[in-house]
Amino acid sequence: MDAIRQHVRVTFSFPVCFTTGVFDPGNRLLRDLIADTDDPKPASLVCVIDAGVAAAHPSLVAQVDAYCAAHADVLHLAADALIVPGGEAAKNDPAILASIHERIHAAALCRHSYVVAVGGGAVLDVAGYAAATAHRGIRLIRVPTTVLSQDDSGVGVKNGVNGFGTKNYFGTFAPPTAVINDVAFLTTLEDRDWLGGLSEAVKVALVKDAAFFADLERDAARLVARDPEAMRAVVRRSALLHATHISNGGDPFELGTSRPLDFGHWAAHRLEQLTHHALRHGEAVAIGLALDCTYSYLTGTLAEQDWRRVLDLLIALRLPIYTPELGRHLDPPDHPASVLRGLAEFREHLGGRLTILLLRSIGDAFDAHDIETEGMIRGIEVLQQIAAAGSTSVIGPRLQVAASIRGSS
Ligand SMILES: NC(=O)c1ccc[n+]([C@@H]2O[C@H](COP(=O)([O-])OP(=O)(O)OC[C@H]3O[C@@H](n4cnc5c(N)ncnc54)[C@H](O)[C@@H]3O)[C@@H](O)[C@H]2O)c1
Ligand SMILES: [Zn+2]
Structure with missing residues (x-):
């Protein structure tokens, strides 16, 4: 040559x-x-x-x-x-x-x-x-x-x-x-923009920093009350975690398929489209995080206690975890208005191989390549119930939720 x-x-x-x-x-x-x-x-x-x-x-x-x-x-x-x-x-x-x-x-x-x-x-x-x-x-x-x-x-x-x-x-x-x-x-x-951006802080805490997640739990009420000092601390820590990943993560220009900072984003980008941007990016990310964490729980990688902490924090921060567009047209999954088409779009965006981040525990994530649409659909049903009740307590203990998915996969 x-x-x-x-x-x-x-x-x-x-x-x-x-x-x-x-x-x-x-x-x-x-x-x-x-x-x-x-x-x-x-x-x-x-x-x-x-x-x-x-x-x-x-x-x-x-x-x-x-x-x-x-x-x-x-x-x-x-x-x-x-x-x-x-x-x-x-x-x-x-x-x-x-x-x-x-x-x-x-x-x-x-x-x-x-x-x-x-x-x-x-x-x-x-x-x-x-x-x-x-x-x-x-x-x-x-x-x-x-x-x-x-x-x-x-x-x-x-x-x-x-x-x-x-x-x-x-x-x-x-x-x-x-x-x-x-x-x-x-x-x-506006309140929705003050709160909406917190979803990216929750995201990076989930992926990188369990202690930051605990601080967000501790300060949730102050953040909702628009305490500037609480927000200043969150913004700084989140910005540092994002910047550190970009400079030290080994792939600043995203040549590979692993995208830790895109946790929850396959569904988020899709929901932004499906709602014609009535849902802001940060709000859509909150729903995407809720979904991928619920999927992680239902498929047995994330412990129930951690899963409940994630959902409880999103709710405490007044972030959405469900929108009607999430639950529509799920069968067949490639329906033009199905959120599940976001998986195929994300695969295309990545360049061939689907790579979705899932959680092992708060602060510990891993790349998954095979996603069961049935598990996602079950997760969407669970989120709908929690959103309607305004609390995770509406969902009983682990096996009641997990059994059908685990049995089918
Ligand atoms: N480039 C990246 O790496 C990257 C990462 C994440 C998100 N994004 C993009 O960021 C966008 C979302 O950004 P956003 O959440 O900042 O929302 P936004 O830019 O859509 O702004 C939301 C609203 O807030 C208003 N606004 C902005 N600052 C204000 C202020 N100080 N006071 C009053 N109103 C103000 C804007 O006019 C707008 O109406 C999406 O397009 C998303 O795709 C990009
Ligand atoms: Zn984002």
């Missing part, structure tokens, strides 16, 4: 910072992050802002202007801030992606310039994708403004938009230059 063997080694390093009042002119964090690079100064930047954030923080655009003016030796605001719709609409409408590319182009940004994206996970995903694809990559600083984007999505290396009815069909792996988590943004979230 006549071949030139290429070895391309690239190392990425970026900080995930925690602050309050990021655009307060007296706060030097953003300025220093940009001044830290070796480029000629001042650096050009364009700000992309989630409309939901702009509405909840009416002086934000003026603050960004004042911040750049105060630090004009380092920062050059190359265009007016671009306000884009928040939520999943940002990833569904190609016109929004185009508007960000247009603003980047009009502002004549180059590969040494910055897109500063301020918003929830959806706006960060589309702005990140626009930045990664203009000039093959403009520097990105993420300022996540939801619990979910601060404790999970914003600290990662992925971005993307939806296409062909599929979540994140288009996207790139493109690490940001920096992430700035400003806890002050969280105060204006």
